[in-house]
Amino acid sequence: MADHVRDYVLASALPRLECRMLWQKVLGVSRAWLIAHDTDPLSAEAQVAYQALEARRLAGEPMAYILGCREFWGRDFQVSPEVLIPRPETELLVELGLQLLGGIASPAVLDLGTGSGIVGVSIALxxxxxxxxxxxxSMAALSMAQLNARALGASLLFSPGNWYDTELGLERYHLIVSNPPYIDKQDVHLGQGDLRFEPRVALTDEADGLGALRAIVQGAPRHLLPGAALCVEHGWDQATAVQHLFVSCGFIDVATKTDLAGIERLTWGRWPA
Structure with missing residues (x-):
């Protein structure tokens, strides 16, 4: 049996980076410490703990859920199987949101379907x-978002409910952002990779993938200040349909932005002043 980290790294079927990340979690140490001490003797308890984590990863469980965190917008957010895994492309939603708030003092922002809180917390910070x-x-998701807000020192108001159906009333905002479930229920990717482990309710509307987007866009005018903006993330092939939703609801300056891979990732528009 291997008796130090280097042995495990060399023998594991996992990529070396993932193997080391699991050992960092087991031992509670930094990457630099692990590299400097990778020939130190390992306790039996540590080896058993590592082997359990390795087995989960070899079974396909996402690293984010095993480690309990994922980096987003330069910060570490805690995650669990009750929330989506933060993805780099969603950083575009934060980036555009912050741009749209430029020049507005003390803006009011609404993050619909916050999940782990990555978008709302990032904007608040x-x-x-x-x-x-x-x-x-999801109360489990809302609890995770509250946990991340506290851990990162962000001040937000959390409101349970489905999209606008909360105790928000008729408050109006300078910006509404959302990364809703937008995957078509027939999409084969739902049964592949990390998506197999993520909460299905946060991935698909169990229809054509546009149900949540329709509700968000159609409900937005009642909650937007004159000249305010709505910005939503959507699927790679949904830009035309989402733009049509915006225009048909009376939005102006409707546009779609692409992510670093050139995929049409999010659409936004302004409510007329």
Whole structure:
């Protein structure tokens, strides 16, 4: 049996980076410490703990759930199987949201379907003068978002409910952002890779993937200030349909932005002033 980290790294079927990340979790140490001490003797308890984590990863469980965290917008967010795994492309939603808030003092922001809180918390931390409200119908997700807000020192108001169906009332906002479930229920990717382990309710509307987007866009006018913006993430092939939703609801300056891979990732528009 291997008796130090280097042995495990060399023998594991996992990529070396993942193997080391699992050992960092087991031992509670930094990457630099692990590299400097990778020939130190390992306790039997540590080896058993590592082997359990390795087995989960070899079975396909996402690293984010095994480690309990994932980096997003330069910060570490805690995650669990009750929330989606943060993805780099969603950083575009934060980036555009912050741009749209430029020049607005003490803006009011609404993050619909906040999940782990990555979008709302990131905006709140980058714009500490903003009044950010985050909603989610999953109490487990909302609890995770609250945990991340506390851990990162962000001030937000959390409101349970489905999209606008919360105790928000008729409050209006300078910006509404959302990364809703938008995958078509027939999409084969739902049964592949990390998606197999993520909460299905956060991935698909169990229809054509546009149900949540319709609800968000159609409900937005009642909650937007004149000249305010709505920005939503969507699927790679949904830009035309989402733009049509925006225009048919009366939005102006409707546009779609692509991510670093050139995929049409999110659409936004302004409510007329």
């Amino acid at each position: 980058d714009r500490p003068d903003a009044r950010v409200t985050a909603t989610d119908k």
